[in-house]
Amino acid sequence: MxxxxxxxxxxxxxxxxxxxxxxxxxxTDGNDRYPPFWDQINGDIAEFPVQDNKIIIDIWKYKDRLQIYKILIRESNKYFVQFGKNDTGNVLWGLTLFYGKLYKTGRFVKPSNSSVCAYEGEFPGCISIDSGWGGFNFYVLTIYFLAAIESGFLRNISQEIVFLSPEEHRSYFCYSIEECRASFPQAMDAAKKFYQYLQSRKILSIVGDTPVYNTDKDTAILYMWDAHQALIDIGKPMFNDIFQYSSxxxxxxxxxxxxxxxxxxxxxxxxxxxxxxxxxxxxxxxxxxxxxxxxxxxxxxxxxxxxxxxxxxxxxxxxxxxxxxxxxxxxxxxxxxxxxxxxxxxxxxxxxxxxx
Structure with a gap:
């Protein structure tokens, strides 16, 4: 050994x-450690506009991606209450905080013009489709989100999700459950396994009015990291060309x-x-x-x-x-x-x- x-x-x-x-x-302390504009969203799918009975998400806007992160955090918090006070024990915080860090450090800008999609303290901006980090994060977030829908983990989403898809680099990305499932079935399965594990948990006890599930933190973190690596592996060869725009x-x-x-x-x-x-x-x-x-x-x-x-x-x-x-x-x-x-x-x- x-x-x-x-x-x-x-x-x-x-x-x-x-x-x-x-x-x-x-x-930094307090709210500065949360992603920028975290307090301006409530993690509710109803915040997205609906057209023709379809939920419209602009996945290249910082705030729309942040909304998805908060939805995933809010919907999964109940499985992790025993691991941290005030919902700090959720294993998805690492991905969420890193997303905010990438935005705040200017890594979602257009490499050839750093003023495009630059971080501004007052208004949430965009994510450049020419950003390599933006591409990596696209797959980490969208497949985690789509797998949550496909697995039935997000039961309150009954309408079809539509990600707005710019023509630029269109072939680099998948914008629906069908597209991502067809192109990256193993990554979808890895993310789905994480949610299926949570769905299999049972209430172990009640503390106050709060149910405590029999979640094993090592297992949950393992499945989270397995899915994350599968998604990063998608991006490494795909965004190598995009990273040529960076130093x-x-x-x-x-x-x-x-x-x-x-x-x-x-x-x-x-x-x-x-x-x-x-x-x-x-x-x-x-x-x-x-x-x-x-x-x-x-x-x-x-x-x-x-x-x-x-x-x-x-x-x-x-x-x-x-x-x-x-x-x-x-x-x-x-x-x-x-x-x-x-x-x-x-x-x-x-x-x-x-x-x-």
Whole structure:
């Protein structure tokens, strides 16, 4: 058992000098940790317009995607009440907070014109169809949403969903259950499995007036990460061309970061509100430029520099080992809950605590 764990652990720890200080607190508190404009929507499908008995969603508008995230959070909260106060234990918070982070850091803009779909503090804007991050997020969100409908998890949606589909890059995306099911059946099944698991849960007890379901958090998080990876795998080859519009430094960081997330997923990394918000403190506050390479830019804070350095080194080690680093890590994480706990501890040390 232990040799499988020692190899990835040694590679991690031998390449990093990690301080023993406590994990620093988030640089923002309270509502600042929620996605922008979170309080302006209520997570109700009725907020979308209806035409010809069809619900119309502009999936390339930030606020419409945010509405979907809030619907999924609100409808699934009851299965996770025992994992965090005030609904902070929902395992979908990681995806939701990351969406807000991408928007706030300007990663949904048009790469050739950063003023198009730029984040503005007063009004929710758009998501450029030329944004690689926007493309990745499209699949993560839409297939999660469509799978929730297909599985019957969202029982209150009786009308057909219509995603507005611009002609540009039309072949890159699927805009309905039928299209996504035909093009990406495995990804749809992975997302559907997450909802089917929740639907299979039974009420274990009643605390006050609140039912507590027999949800196993490791199982729910595992299914969430499995679906997420299936959706990211769709986007990697598809949006490689779109990422050519971005700087090479931002493009490299994107794929390095997504690789690091695979390590997190294998360790069943907790995607609750607090842990996700803390993790994302280190995500660079702006898109990277080619002038940022090879020296880390001075306007990044210590947490951002730590995360950038860590994901780059993880990627380099994985490349040098021909992908064996990730393979061995996954095998080690499959050994037991103890190895998963140790894996999460290592990840926290590397990505959340700045090198000193």
């Amino acid at each position: 232990w040799p499988a764990l020692v190899i990835p652990t040694f590679l991690f720890l031998s390449c990093f000098s990690v301080g023993s200080a406590q994990i620093p607190g988030s640089v 090479a430094t931002e493009r490299d960081f994107t794929f390095n970061f997504l690789l690091a997330i695979e390590f997190c997923a294998a360790a069943i990394y907790r995607s609750f509100f607090e842990s996700s918000a803390e993790f994302l403190v280190g995500f660079p506050h702006r898109p990277l430029t080619d002038e940022d390479d090879p020296i880390l830019p001075s306007d990044l804070n210590i947490r951002e520099k730590a995360l950038m350095s860590s994901v780059t080194l993880i990627s380099n080690i994985n490349q040098m080992t021909g992908g064996s680093f990730l393979t061995v890590w996954k095998k080690a994480m499959n050994v037991s809950k103890i190895t998963q706990f140790l894996g999460r501890l290592i990840i926290n040390n590397l990505l959340l605590i700045p090198n000193t």
